[in-house]
Amino acid sequence: MKQLKALILAAAALVAAQTFANTDAQNDKIRERIKPVGEVCVGAECGGAVVAASGPRSxxxxxxxxxxxxxxxxxxxxxxxxxxxxxxxxxxxxxxxxxxxxxxxxxxxxxxxxxxxxxxxxxxxxxxxxxxx
The missing domain is CATH 1.10.760.10 (Cytochrome c-like domain)
Structure with a gap:
């Protein structure tokens, strides 16, 4: 019985290791799929124009x-x-x-x-x- 439990645990560990052991190529594909679609940036630090107020508006x-x-x-x-x-x-x-x-x-x-x-x-x-x- 102990041997069967040990065998089941070893098999489960092997399956888990195979499941979570992605190759670099697989990890790169995952990163590509979940990367942000774009960015939002506002202001001069993003290359946008800065509008300086010329005083109070009428x-x-x-x-x-x-x-x-x-x-x-x-x-x-x-x-x-x-x-x-x-x-x-x-x-x-x-x-x-x-x-x-x-x-x-x-x-x-x-x-x-x-x-x-x-x-x-x-x-x-x-x-x-x-x-x-």
Whole structure:
């Protein structure tokens, strides 16, 4: 009985050794199959262009790049650019509150209208531009 157990263990060890003992060629084929398809790299260290800010953007620039999609058409109740009555209603709470709403988001508007790179002053400039102030 002991001999049979020893024989079974030896056979199992031999099978395991054969299973896990890949040749270099087999290992190379495996590495080729599981290698990454590509890489993502952003910035100067990857050879990409670095865009240097030339200073704060105007309210019109911020509006055109970040605000026009919703405020141009009045999507989901966004006050339209140049709609004095709609903006007067928003600004009746004061510019500080209107700016805080724009920075933090309100109703369907996400924080900073999804302009994560906009400074608070640039957001203020966009409000002033859209409200005609």
């Amino acid at each position: 309210g019109e620039e911020v509006y055109n790049t970040a605000c026009a999609a919703c405020h141009g058409a009045g999507i989901l109740g966004a006050p339209k650019n140049g709609d004095k009555a709609a903006w007067d209603d928003r600004l009746s709470k004061g510019m500080d509150q209107t700016l805080a709403n724009a920075i933090n988001g309100i109703n369907a508007m996400p924080p900073k209208g999804n302009c994560a790179t906009c400074s608070d002053d640039e957001i203020l400039g966009a409000i002033n531009y859209m409200s005609g102030r």
